[in-house]
Amino acid sequence: MSRPLAPKALLAPRLLPQHVPGLDALVRPLELVERPTPVTEAGALGDRWKLGRLWIKRDDLSAPLYGGSKVRNLEFFLGHALARGATGVVTMGPLGSHQVLATAVYGRRAGLATRALLTPQPDVRESGLNRKLLPALGMEVIRCERFIDVPLGLLRARFGQLEGRAPYWIPPGSHHPIGVLGVIEGALEIARAIEAGELPPIDDVVVPTGTCATAAGLALGFAMAGLPVRVVAVRMVPMLITGPGKMRKLARRTLALLRQAGYARPVTLGEILWLDQFAGPGYGLPNALSDRAALDVAELADFRTETTYVAKTLALFQQRDLQGRRVLFWNTYSAVDPDPAAVQPEHGPHWAGAPA
Ligand SMILES: *Cc1c(COP(=O)(O)O)cnc(C)c1O
Numbered sequence: 001m002s003r004p005l006a007p008k009a010l011l012a013p014r015l016l017p018q019h020v021p022g023l024d025a026l027v028r029p030l031e032l033v034e035r036p037t038p039v040t041e042a043g044a045l046g047d048r049w050k051l052g053r054l055w056i057k058r059d060d061l062s063a064p065l066y067g068g069s070k071v072r073n074l075e076f077f078l079g080h081a082l083a084r085g086a087t088g089v090v091t092m093g094p095l096g097s098h099q100v101l102a103t104a105v106y107g108r109r110a111g112l113a114t115r116a117l118l119t120p121q122p123d124v125r126e127s128g129l130n131r132k133l134l135p136a137l138g139m140e141v142i143r144c145e146r147f148i149d150v151p152l153g154l155l156r157a158r159f160g161q162l163e164g165r166a167p168y169w170i171p172p173g174s175h176h177p178i179g180v181l182g183v184i185e186g187a188l189e190i191a192r193a194i195e196a197g198e199l200p201p202i203d204d205v206v207v208p209t210g211t212c213a214t215a216a217g218l219a220l221g222f223a224m225a226g227l228p229v230r231v232v233a234v235r236m237v238p239m240l241i242t243g244p245g246k247m248r249k250l251a252r253r254t255l256a257l258l259r260q261a262g263y264a265r266p267v268t269l270g271e272i273l274w275l276d277q278f279a280g281p282g283y284g285l286p287n288a289l290s291d292r293a294a295l296d297v298a299e300l301a302d303f304r305t306e307t308t309y310v311a312k313t314l315a316l317f318q319q320r321d322l323q324g325r326r327v328l329f330w331n332t333y334s335a336v337d338p339d340p341a342a343v344q345p346e347h348g349p350h351w352a353g354a355p356a
Contacts, residue, residue: 011035015188016181019224022262027178028083029075032106033062036189039199039328044300046327049317053326055202059186060303060335065109065343068334069214070102072182073174078110080178081168088113088162091170092154095119095143096126096284096308098334099173104137105338111345115140115167117157119150122284124307129337136340173211177254180217184254187221190328194227202229204273204322207330208309209233212242214332215272216250223251223267230271232322234313236279244274278315284308289315306333 012035017023038058046054062071081089089107093100093116100116107114116139121127134141140162144153159166170179193199205222207215215233222229235242248269255267280287286294286307293314294305305311310333316322 012189014185015192016185019188019265020258020261020263023181023258026257026261027076027080027181029079029182030082030106030110032071032075032078032109033182033185034064035185036193037062037186039190039193040302042301042329045296048296048300050320050323051317051327052203052324053200055199055328056301056303057186057190057205057328057330058303058335060331060333062334064336066102066105066334066336066338068098068102069183069330069332070099070174071106072186072217073099073179073213074102074106074170074182076178076181077168077170077174077176078106078112081112081170082110084168086112086168087165088115088167089170090115090117090157090162090167092117092119092157092172094121094127094283096121096124096130097172098126099170100139101126101130101133101338103170104134104139105343107139108137108343109346113140113163113167114138115142115157115160115162117150117153118143120145120147122282124284126306126308133338133340137338137343171211174213175211175250176213177250177257180213180220180250180254181257183214183217184221184224186330187218187227188225190229191222191225191227200326202328203325204230204232205328205330206232206234206313206316206322208313208332209235209247210237210242210309212247212250214330216247216254218330219247219269219272220251220254220267223269224265228270229328230273232273232275232316234275234278234316236309236312237283238279239276244272247272247274275316278312286311287315289318292318303331304333304335309333 219231290311294311
């Protein structure tokens with residue numbers, strides 16, 4: 001179900017430009033996220049999992065058309081693409097990718113042509129959904145049946161013309177400083193809520209981790225706000241494409257971008273706990289602990305889970321490693337599936353990144 005778009009005037013002002021006044025000169029984001037996303041306490045779930053407290057950062061509610069973590073990244077990518085005069089965008093991901101679906105939704109809304117390269121993955125609910133929704137959203141899909149077809153497919157996808165020119169490239173998982181900028185805003189929302197006394201101090205922020213763009217943005221955002229929280233990154237994709245070193249590097253590259261925009265404050269990343277042991281038996285495949293976690297959430301909380309990231313990350317709490325700690329879970333998975341009929345191109349002056 002999609003709700004009518006919120007009047008833009010009701011959105012809270014962005015916090016990142018208050019830290020980095022020169023940011024607008026570098027990239028002006030589109031207004032896609034209903035800021036700030038809520039934080040709700042999941043008391044019954046926290047009790048079952050023996051946590052001190054448990055809150056959920058409701059990035060599942062980041063936008064009424066289609067939420068989840070990728071909307072924050074796309075605010076910046078699409079603003080950047082439009083400012084550069086792009087007429088189309090291209091991205092890539094596994095068949096069930098949320099990033100690909102989010103790009104189809106918000107690229108279309110921004111009036112851009114969209115294309116995606118899809119790579120093989122085990123069947124999850126989202127693969128069936130994407131099969132149906134991507135064409136309905138007007139996305140051009142290049143599907144690789146085998147991994148060996150990916151390099152050639154990528155060349156075609158990335159450099160083949162779309163609307164008469166090469167499309168703007170959005171890397172898989174939004175693993176790029178431009179996309180990470182959007183995640184920083186989410187971390188700053190938490191810091192502001194704690195400063196304002198609306199949220200008690202927290203010990204750990206637990207984040208489902210793929211390419212680690214989200215975890216990197218959170219670590220950087222908390223560091224910029226001077227908020228001492230530990231980022232617990234729970235890996236769900238093969239180590240080949242992610243890792244704590246890549247996470248720190250992406251945070252540093254994003255900080256370098258902010259330095260270009262004139263941000264001068266010294267920044268030291270806080271504590272990071274990187275966990276590898278919950279990814280089994282493979283990308284997109286559940287395990288006994290994740291099935292148990294999904295049942296606990298269905299019984300005791302009001303958000304939905306999916307197999308690839310959220311349930312497998314929450315499996316961590318079955319193991320009592322964070323017992324007694326005050327935990328904020330970063331809910332990356334959209335609360336709704338998009339309705340293609342509700343996704344219409346929108347143009348106008350409030351599209352901050354649109355060329356004049
Ligand atoms: C993309 C995604 C992630 C992983 O985010 P990264 O920034 O690539 O680490 C986690 N959860 C969900 C639901 C996602 O769609």
